[in-house]
Structures are given as C-alpha cells and as structure tokens.
Amino acid sequence: MSRHNNSAQHILIAAGGTGGHVYPALAIAEAVREHYPNVSLAFVGSVGGFERPLVQESGVVFESYNEVRAGPLHGVGLPRKLWSAVNLAVGTLQALALMLRQRPDAILLTGGWSGLPVSLAGWLLRVPILIFLPDIEPGLTIQALKPFARRVAVTTAESQPYVPAGKMIVTGYPLRAALRRATRDQAVQHFGLDPARQTLLVFGGSRGARAINNALLDIAPDLLADGIQIIHVTGTLDWPDIERRAAGLSDRYHAFPYLHGDMGLAFAAADLVVSRAGASVLGELPYFGLASILIPYPHAWRYQKVNADWLASRGAAVRLDEDRMAADLLPTIRSLLNDPARLAEMRAKAAALAQPDGARRIAAELVQLAGGQA
Numbered sequence: 001m002s003r004h005n006n007s008a009q010h011i012l013i014a015a016g017g018t019g020g021h022v023y024p025a026l027a028i029a030e031a032v033r034e035h036y037p038n039v040s041l042a043f044v045g046s047v048g049g050f051e052r053p054l055v056q057e058s059g060v061v062f063e064s065y066n067e068v069r070a071g072p073l074h075g076v077g078l079p080r081k082l083w084s085a086v087n088l089a090v091g092t093l094q095a096l097a098l099m100l101r102q103r104p105d106a107i108l109l110t111g112g113w114s115g116l117p118v119s120l121a122g123w124l125l126r127v128p129i130l131i132f133l134p135d136i137e138p139g140l141t142i143q144a145l146k147p148f149a150r151r152v153a154v155t156t157a158e159s160q161p162y163v164p165a166g167k168m169i170v171t172g173y174p175l176r177a178a179l180r181r182a183t184r185d186q187a188v189q190h191f192g193l194d195p196a197r198q199t200l201l202v203f204g205g206s207r208g209a210r211a212i213n214n215a216l217l218d219i220a221p222d223l224l225a226d227g228i229q230i231i232h233v234t235g236t237l238d239w240p241d242i243e244r245r246a247a248g249l250s251d252r253y254h255a256f257p258y259l260h261g262d263m264g265l266a267f268a269a270a271d272l273v274v275s276r277a278g279a280s281v282l283g284e285l286p287y288f289g290l291a292s293i294l295i296p297y298p299h300a301w302r303y304q305k306v307n308a309d310w311l312a313s314r315g316a317a318v319r320l321d322e323d324r325m326a327a328d329l330l331p332t333i334r335s336l337l338n339d340p341a342r343l344a345e346m347r348a349k350a351a352a353l354a355q356p357d358g359a360r361r362i363a364a365e366l367v368q369l370a371g372g373q374a
C-alpha cells in the first residue's frame with residue numbers, strides 16, 4: 001500500500017497517553033522535518049487524549065492531526081475492559097479509513113492506547129511499522145504492538161532480551177531540539193537563580209507524582225535552610241495544593257505545574273535531580289550529565305525500576321524506593337550535595353552514557369523503512 005515511486009514519503013506517527021510517549025514521537029518528527037523536509041507527516045492520537053495540546057505546543061508541523069478511539073485493557077475492571085474493547089474495534093475501523101485516505105508509507109509508534117488500533121490497521125494494510133521502545137523493558141502496550149513491527153528502535157542494548165534480534169536497532173533516546181539547546185547561563189537568568197548556589201530539580205512526570213511532591217514539601221524548609229535553591233515541577237494534578245503549601249517558603253523555592261519548552265533549562269540549571277524513573281531519564285539525564293536520585297513508581301509494571309537500576313548500576317544515579325522517602329530522601333540529597341567529588345563522579349558517569357543523536361538515527365530508519373533515502 002505504498003505511494004507512487006516518484007512521490008515524497010508520507011509517515012504516520014501514533015503516540016499518546018503520557019508525555020513519556022508523546023515527547024519521543026515529537027523529537028523524531030522534528031528530526032524528520034530537519035533532515036528530510038520533503039517527507040510529509042501526520043499525527044494520530046486518541047479521542048480526548050492528553051497528546052493534543054503537547055502536539056499543538058511543540059511547533060512541529062503535521063499535515064494533519066487525527067484521533068481514533070482507544071482505551072486501556074490492563075489495570076482496569078471488567079466493565080472498562082469491555083468498553084475499551086469496543087473502542088479498540090471502532091478505533092481500528094477509524095484507523096483503516098484514515099490510512100486508506102492518506103496511504104502512509106510507514107508508521108511510527110512510541111506507545112499509548114492509540115497505537116493499538118493504528119498498528120492493527122497498519123498490519124492489515126501491510127504498512128511497515130517502526131516502534132520506538134522508550135524504556136529498557138517494554139511496557140504492556142509496546143509488548144502488544146511488538147509483533148506488528150518490522151523494526152524496534154531501543155535506547156540501550158540492555159533491551160536485547162525483550163526484542164527479537166532481527167528487529168532491534170540501538171539508537172539512543174530521542175531528545176527534542178529545545179532540550180539540546182539549553183545552557184546553564186540561560187537557565188540561571190530564566191528562573192532567576194543564584195549562580196553561586198546549588199540547584200535541586202524535582203519532578204515526577206507530566207502528570208506529577210504526589211508522593212514525591214509531598215516528600216519534598218516536608219523537607220523543603222531544611223533544604224532551603226542549607227542554602228539550596230529548588231526547581232519543583234509538580235505536575236498539573238497537585239498544583240492547587242502545592243501553591244497553598246508553598247506560600248510561606250523562601251523565594252529560592254521555584255514551583256511550576258508544568259514545564260513544556262523550558263524543561264531543558266531546568267535540566268541545565270540542576271546540580272542534582274530527584275525524579276521518577278520514566279523512560280526519559282535514560283536520555284535526558286545523560287545528555288546533561290546529571291546525577292540523580294530516582295524513585296520508581298511502585299504501582300505499575302517494573303520498567304521504572306529497571307530504568308533506575310540501569311543508571312544506578314553505572315554509577316550515575318541512586319535508586320530510592322518510595323516507601324523509604326520519608327526517612328532517606330533528605331539525608332540522601334544532603335550526602336550528595338555535600339560531597340563534590342562524588343557528585344562530579346556521578347555526573348561524569350551519566351555523561352558517558354549520552355547518545356545525543358537518537359532522534360536523527362530513528363528518523364533515518366523511519367524514512368528508509370518508508371522507501372526513502374536515509
């Protein structure tokens with residue numbers, strides 16, 4: 001189901017659910033736009049999904065933005081599963097109609113519910129599919145999509161046990177251009193920081209992490225008394241409560257519900273990061289050479305633990321389980337920030353893991369899969 005040989009390639013990108021799925025897709029789309037300007041792109045999200053505003057704010061030009069019905073099949077009760085199955089069937093028909101109109105030459109999937117109907121439709125129409133696996137170990141959605149893929153791009157070779165050898169390509173994690181451009185001087189000015197003080201960056205992902213937010217606010221007065229300045233990205237869900245609780249804190253505590261284009265500046269400003277261990281830490285922390293305390297989300301599959309352990313085993317991070325935060329978070333932060341030699345060693349080991357060219361590599365694979373010249 002390909003286009004005529006003399007026409008430009010058309011690529012369909014499907015992603016959704018969380019920023020962890022959408023941002024890699026946008027980084028790859030940026031690289032396609034930069035290196036293969038004649039290739040046309042379309043985006044597919046889920047109806048009512050979190051991804052639409054992220055795509056709109058990204059600045060990446062897509063020829064069309066489309067939505068299909070989808071829903072979760074794991075971690076929900078039977079009524080929701082049945083409703084999701086109905087949505088999946090309807091979404092597959094919608095994806096089939098979309099592909100028959102647009103006739104894509106290749107499909108990129110990075111995870112999220114919208115990938116299921118799109119992959120089914122692509123498989124039925126024999127459109128080649130490339131999956132980017134963000135985490136070292138695939139989550140359930142990627143595991144379900146994997147059989148439909150011709151190629152699977154991975155962040156590190158540690159994914160080898162989970163991906164058929166003939167399909168896997170190691171590319172590194174795709175980073176958005178805005179992240180790669182950020183500098184510390186810009187960050188200091190943007191956030192109004194004191195360049196002589198150490199900066200702690202705390203975040204929990206696009207939705208936020210209540211346990212991390214609460215643990216930080218409990219110890220923030222101690223950290224501020226130590227002279228540390230804090231950038232706290234709370235996520236949107238907890239923002240009203242954070243605003244109320246933070247009202248009396250020092251002006252060296254900088255809280256934001258969300259940072260979209262400015263997240264690179266937050267990384268560039270940081271001396272130490274406290275965060276969940278979603279897939280982005282595998283690319284963003286090494287790129288900025290950042291030492292980290294990683295707190296895997298405990299109520300999901302183990303992939304965040306695998307990500308955290310990969311960085312910790314290479315000396316770039318400390319893994320801290322959520323049930324130990326109350327006792328151990330403050331002393332762990334203090335022990336790292338008060339030990340410049342250890343902090344520098346961790347930063348060097350993180351930087352040694354960087355693969356800054358991931359987005360371009362995946363874009364090249366995708367264009368080649370679509371029948372173009374990579």
